[in-house]
Amino acid sequence: MAEKARIWKPNGKSVNARKVYSKIPFYCDTDGCNAEMIIVSMGEKTAHFRSKSKQEHRFASCIRNDIEFDTDKYDKSLFNLDAFKRNILSTSEKVNIHNGAGGGGIVGTGSRIAPNTLKSIYAAYIESLSSGEDTIGNCMYSDFMRCKENYTDFISNPCGFFIVETSYYHKVKDEFAFLLNVPMYNPQTQSFHVKVNFTNRNDFWRVYNHHKKLKKAYLSIMLVASEWKAVKGNADYIAECTISKSSQHTYISLD
């Protein structure tokens, strides 16, 4: 469900699906990617682009084009970083959407809540890149998001609580752990690796099996929220963290 695509040629003008009225050649909106796109529901409110072949995409970041922030459900001004962090790092799996993550969500039918999942916070972040609005609730995205735009901040100081945008690299032999790429995979950028340890085996195998099924696992974005620490003197990875519950990680794959 991509909202934008280039027209006529891969480096052509970027257009919104709702402003398209004829079936001309469309290409992925990501710079340097030549994947062909198709217009769906042309002329309707739900108009969007979809990939002709998902495997044609070159970068994990192509998936970003498909992410949409649900403003009917979420109000980003309600976000409270400390409350979110407390909730996602707590040992309980249960998330109370009204009292837990939001720190200010109003109880009642139809009330919007604070973005309280990795996907919803990431969607708010992606939206902020085009709107230029760099705050979310009581803080700035750069306080805790470490993505393509600011990954060098993470490489130089990977210590603390961060949501890190990564892509799949491989399983660590004989351990319930993965090595992931930071920044997310891009053949033109040097990749650093981080290690993510799982305390829950079922959770670990779920992530492993998902990526095993993908033809190009490196085109899947994985978000990891945790307390990170630097690893010095290890040639394989520069930082690591341990996750104990499934809400601390999520993957976003080409649909």
Ligand SMILES: [Zn+2]
């Ligand atoms: Zn692409």
